[in-house]
Amino acid sequence: MHHYRGLVFSALSIGLLSASIVARTTLPAASSAHPNIAKRCNLGVPCIAYTNAGGGDAIDGTSTTRSGNGVSGVSTSFGSTGVIGHNSAGGWGLYGATSGPAGPGAGVEAFSSNTDPALRASVDTASTGASVMELYNVDGRILSFDDYGDLGISGFLYTDGPCRTGCSRTRRVKNYAPREPVPTSEDVGEAQLVDGRASVTLEPAFANVIDRTAGYVVLITPEGNNRGLYVANRGATTFEVREAEGGRSTIAFAYRIVAHPYGTQASRLPFVDGPQASRGVRR
Numbered sequence: 559m560h561h562y563r564g565l566v567f568s569a570l571s572i573g574l575l576s577a578s579i580v581a582r583t584t585l586p587a588a589s590s591a592h593p594n595i596a597k598r599c600n601l602g603v604p605c606i607a608y609t610n611a612g613g614g615d616a617i618d619g620t621s622t623t624r625s626g627n628g629v630s631g632v633s634t635s636f637g638s639t640g641v642i643g644h645n646s647a648g649g650w651g652l653y654g655a656t657s658g659p660a661g662p663g664a665g666v667e668a669f670s671s672n673t674d675p676a677l678r679a680s681v682d683t684a685s686t687g688a689s690v691m692e693l694y695n696v697d698g699r700i701l702s703f704d705d706y707g708d709l710g711i712s713g714f715l716y717t718d719g720p721c722r723t724g725c726s727r728t729r730r731v732k733n734y735a736p737r738e739p740v741p742t743s744e745d746v747g748e749a750q751l752v753d754g755r756a757s758v759t760l761e762p763a764f765a766n767v768i769d770r771t772a773g774y775v776v777l778i779t780p781e782g783n784n785r786g787l788y789v790a791n792r793g794a795t796t797f798e799v800r801e802a803e804g805g806r807s808t809i810a811f812a813y814r815i816v817a818h819p820y821g822t823q824a825s826r827l828p829f830v831d832g833p834q835a836s837r838g839v840r841r
Contacts, residue, residue: 681705710830739827743768745815751780751787752808754801760815767820770794774817782809 599605608616619629631641643652654666668677681688683705693701700712715735725731745764749756768774776789776797786802801807 741819741822741824743817743819745817746813748781748810748812749799750808750810751784751799751801754804754806754808756799756811757796758799758813759796764815764817765795768817769820769822770817772818774815777814777816779812779814780809781811782807784809787811 597605610616617629619627621628629641631639633640641652643650645651652666654664656663656665670676679691681690685706687708688705689702690705691701691703692699702710716732717735718730718732743764745761747758747761749758771794774792776792776799778787778789778799780787784801784807785805787799788802789797790800791798799811799813
């Protein structure tokens with residue numbers, strides 16, 4: 559096996575690459591523009607190609623300095639790739655690992671200096687349930703993202719968003735996403751009861767994204783003294799609210815609509831195969 563210090567591959571693609579990539583939080587710069595060994599060609603095949611039939615690496619790049627890279631792939635042609643890893647036998651196309659003292663570092667680091675994605679993953683399928691991305695810990699899969707756009711996680715889903723209250727320069731408040739037994743779409747609003755009656759029209763944009771044939775639930779909160787309010791009728795585009803016992807109050811009320819999203823076919827609280835969570839496991 560030959561070792562070339564400071565070797566820079568500047569090619570459209572590298573057919574077979576089996577190398578461990580160690581990336582840092584601050585990406586190191588590419589190697590010198592004047593390598594010790596340089597080769598220029600004008601061919602439709604790789605300028606340099608190695609094949610190892612003995613079980614070892616075809617190419618091994620090692621750097622012993624903080625500013626160097628084990629392997630550096632650079633492309634100056636629009637739409638081409640600096641480094642390509644490909645496996646045609648069911649293994650990994652590209653593998654990155656980090657070891658030693660913790661941080662800053664990662665097995666694979668992605669970085670973009672423009673508006674393009676820092677990391678992009680795709681599969682050659684369309685709406686089949688095939689996995690686009692998966693994350694694992696020592697117990698098994700903890701996150702999956704498929705080509706339906708479904709995201710599955712084994713833990714909580716947090717959001718902090720633009721912080722308004724309860725924040726400082728160094729801390730933010732996290733909020734939990736709710737857990738529901740079935741997919742839902744919800745809307746809230748206020749309306750006016752006049753002489754004991756009210757007819758509320760569903761907001762058109764909301765009505766457009768729900769399955770109106772599956773029915774929906776309306777929760778009422780009166781904002782004044784009354785004999786009790788109830789939903790008298792729920793139609794495809796409107797619902798009616800009335801005061802109980804023939805009451806004729808004129809008051810405002812708030813409502814919350816819970817509906818099924820249009821085009822969603824999902825079972826209630828489905829069981830799925832996967833690792834047990836490390837907390838809250840029902841024995």
